[in-house]
Amino acid sequence: MKQNEKILHIPKIDLGIVIDHIPAGQGIKILEIISKYEEMKDVVVSLGLNYESAKLGKKDLIKLQMEYLSPEIIQHISIMVPGVTIKAIKNYKVHSKVVVQPPKEIKSLLLCKNPNCITNTEKHVPTLFRTTDAEGKKVKCNYCERIFDLHELETVV
Ligand SMILES: [Zn+2]
The missing domain is CATH 3.30.70.140 (Aspartate carbamoyltransferase regulatory subunit, N-terminal domain)
Structure with missing residues (x-):
């Protein structure tokens, strides 16, 4: 060959x-x-x-x-x-x-796990997360400010 x-x-x-x-x-x-x-x-x-x-x-x-x-x-x-x-x-x-590397800001892709977060109570509010560590493994919700492991969050699509 x-x-x-x-x-x-x-x-x-x-x-x-x-x-x-x-x-x-x-x-x-x-x-x-x-x-x-x-x-x-x-x-x-x-x-x-x-x-x-x-x-x-x-x-x-x-x-x-x-x-x-x-x-x-x-x-x-x-x-x-x-x-x-x-x-x-x-x-x-x-x-x-x-x-491609994970962006510092992740828009409209991840779902916040906090049921009281405005992105869950007001469905028209798009989600926004920011990475909090250099490797991009942890993200913080822009609205409720909770911090999650990236891999525990579900995606919109
Ligand atoms: Zn949230």
Whole structure:
């Protein structure tokens, strides 16, 4: 087998989005996240598992045949699986790429666990959390000011 054949199990795309450097085993998690979004309904998706990676040992990879990934979805991925690389492909070449990290402010994505929080009693108030530590593992509700572990909070979508 030639080296190229080994790497390129998934066909190259002329235009699309590649989510790369996903730690092995997390690809399915990202797929679950993005498939919840309505705009992803008709997008052609390829999932590659356990590719060899110099950086990670093994990695997963997702290719999306779409031009543009919304900031909401990128935010969601950056929170659930930080550190992945999102590349935009044009004419079979990497046009731009960004390594996603959790944002300092998380808007309209997480649900506050405090039942008395205004974001729960007044449903039209969008949630807003801010990270309170360098790793972004703890977040504070902007309204009721309670602090939660990021992973104990449910997401809106
Ligand atoms: Zn709250």
